[in-house]
Amino acid sequence: MSNLLSTHNTKSESFYHKAIKKLFFKFISENNKNVREKSLEKYINKRRADVYFRLNSGEQIVIEVQNSKISVKEIIARTEHYNKNEIYVLWILYGNGSCIASPKFPQDKKNIKIGPVENFLHRMYGGRVYYVNFNFYEDKTTISVPFALHFSDSSNKKNRKIFRTKYEGYYIKNVNYTKIPSWNLLCVEFNEFKLARFYDKSIKRVIKSQIISFYKRNLKKETNHKKILNSIITRFKQKYGLSLILQTLLELTKEKKIELNHRIINKIQKKLHYQ
Numbered sequence: 001m002s003n004l005l006s007t008h009n010t011k012s013e014s015f016y017h018k019a020i021k022k023l024f025f026k027f028i029s030e031n032n033k034n035v036r037e038k039s040l041e042k043y044i045n046k047r048r049a050d051v052y053f054r055l056n057s058g059e060q061i062v063i064e065v066q067n068s069k070i071s072v073k074e075i076i077a078r079t080e081h082y083n084k085n086e087i088y089v090l091w092i093l094y095g096n097g098s099c100i101a102s103p104k105f106p107q108d109k110k111n112i113k114i115g116p117v118e119n120f121l122h123r124m125y126g127g128r129v130y131y132v133n134f135n136f137y138e139d140k141t142t143i144s145v146p147f148a149l150h151f152s153d154s155s156n157k158k159n160r161k162i163f164r165t166k167y168e169g170y171y172i173k174n175v176n177y178t179k180i181p182s183w184n185l186l187c188v189e190f191n192e193f194k195l196a197r198f199y200d201k202s203i204k205r206v207i208k209s210q211i212i213s214f215y216k217r218n219l220k221k222e223t224n225h226k227k228i229l230n231s232i233i234t235r236f237k238q239k240y241g242l243s244l245i246l247q248t249l250l251e252l253t254k255e256k257k258i259e260l261n262h263r264i265i266n267k268i269q270k271k272l273h274y275q
Contacts, residue, residue, distance in 0.1 A: 016067045016094050016097065016134065017050075017065055017067045017068075017094075019134075019141075019143055020065045020067070020092065020094060020132055020143065021040060021041075021050045021051055021063075021065050022040070023132065023143050024050075024051050024063050024065070024092065024146075025038065025040045025051050027183050028051075028053065028063075028183045028185065029053075030183075031182065031183040031184075032053075032183050032184050032185065034055045034056050034057070034184065034185075035053050035054070035055060035056075036054055036055065036056050037052075037053065037054035038051075038052065038053050038054075039051070039052040039053075042062070044062065044081070044082060044085055044087060045081070045085060047078070047081055047082075049062035049063070049064065049082070049087075050062070050063055050064055050065045051063035051065075053185070055185075055187075059088060059187045060085075060086065060087040060088065061087065061088045061089075061090060061185055061187065061196040062082050062087055062088075062089055062090070062196075063089075063090045063092060063196075064078060064089060064090070064091050064092070065092050065094070066091065066092065066093050066094070066097070066099045066117075067093075067094040067097035067098065067099060068097065068098055068099060069098050069099055070099055070117055071116075071117070072116055072117055072120045075091070075117060075120060075121065075124075079091075079124075079193055079195075080193075082194075083193060083194045086194075087194070088187045088188075088194045088195055088196040089193070089194065089195055089196060090130070090185065090195070090196035090197060091121055091124075091125075091129075091130065092130050092131070092132055092146065093117075093118065093121075093129065093130065093131050093132075094131070094132065094133070094134075095131040095132060095133040096133060096134070099115070099117060100114075100115050100117070100118055101113035101114055101115035101118065101168075101170040101171075102114075102170075104131045104133075104149060104175070105133065105177075106131075106133075106144070106147035106149075106177045106179075107177050108174075108175065108176050108177055108239055108240075109174070109175045110154070110155075110174050110175075110241065111154050111156065111159060111172050111173075111174065112172070112173060112174070112175045113170045113171070113172065114151055114170060114171040114172070114173045114175075115168070115169075115170055115171075116162075116168070116169060116170070116171075118151075119151070119171055119173075122150070122151050123191065124190070124191055124193060124195070125190070125195060125197060126190050126191070126202065127150050127202050127203060127204065128148045128149065128150055128178070128197070128200065128202065128203075129148065129149050129151075130146055130147070130148055130180075130197070130198070131146065131147055131148075131149060132144060132145070132146045132147070145180065146180055146198070147177060147178075147179065147180060148177070148178045148179075148180055148198070148200045149175050149176065149177055149178075150175070150176045150177075150178065150202070150203035151171075151173040151174070151175060152173060152174045152176070152240070152241050152243050152244040152247075153173065153174070153241070153243040153244075154172050154173060154174055154241070155174075155241055155242050155243070156172075159171075159172035159173075174240075174241040174243075174244070176203050176239070176240060176244075178200050178201060178202075178203055178206060179200065180198045180199075180200045181198070181199055181200065182198070182199060183198075184198070184199055185197070185198065186198065186199055203240075203244070204244075204247075204248055204251070207236070207240055207244065207245070207248045208248055208251070208252060208257070210236065211232055211236065211245075211248060211249070211252060211258070212252070212257055212258070214232065214235055214236075215228070215232070215258050218231065219231055219232075225259075225260050225261045225263075225264045226264060228258075228260065228264075229249070229260065229264050229267075229268070232245065232249065233245055233246075242271075243272065246268050246271055246272050247272065249268060250265070250268055250269070250272075253265060
């Protein structure tokens with residue numbers, strides 16, 4: 001994957017929007033062999049899409065780049081408009097734009113502000129939001145490759161609510177970064193929407209793989225299930241946060257990938273319930 005696209009250094013909002021559109025048009029066109037038709041801006045029944053692709057399979061994709069403020073209602077309306085025309089939608093947020101509650105970067109962070117639109121897109125895409133950033137230098141501005149972020153509950157119980165300012169609300173969440181492996185796009189139907197996304201792994205899939213590997217290497221012969229639980233929490237809590245680890249452990253026990261007795265499972269369920 002190419003790393004950067006050079007642009008002129010300016011700070012107008014329209015510049016960010018145009019530059020991100022050009023980035024996706026350029027690199028998806030150049031690096032995705034499945035594209036047979038492309039357009040930088042295209043009208044779909046009087047609504048102008050930022051970027052448009054038709055794949056060899058016949059599936060159509062629009063990319064909606066969002067920098068300025070937008071409501072969840074408008075996100076839904078735009079997505080449904082394209083879906084009615086049998087078009088899949090990929091939403092991309094500028095990681096330092098006014099559409100988000102706090103700047104986003106490709107890194108793990110604890111207790112970060114998440115806006116309502118970010119929170120909705122996270123649910124809409126099954127546990128991920130896609131961002132892209134700008135890097136500013138003395139004589140030029142460059143755009144980073146896109147990245148995916150996953151949100152999970154903060155370990156601080158006081159943060160388990162929506163906070164409100166005079167004009168808007170936000171959530172406090174833990175954030176985990178996952179890498180996007182290529183510019184190839186995948187069309188999916190999820191939560192009653194037709195969506196386009198990258199081939200990035202969900203954070204749950206990443207964590208499951210790591211926990212299973214750690215369990216097989218260090219704990220498979222351990223008979224004390226409380227020790228197994230505490231060892232896994234100690235190993236992964238700092239990076240992923242307690243809630244995400246406990247949720248993942250419950251799924252792994254149901255899948256019979258890790259063995260934990262009913263007492264420990266009940267303890268995990270109660271911990272999640274009271275967090």
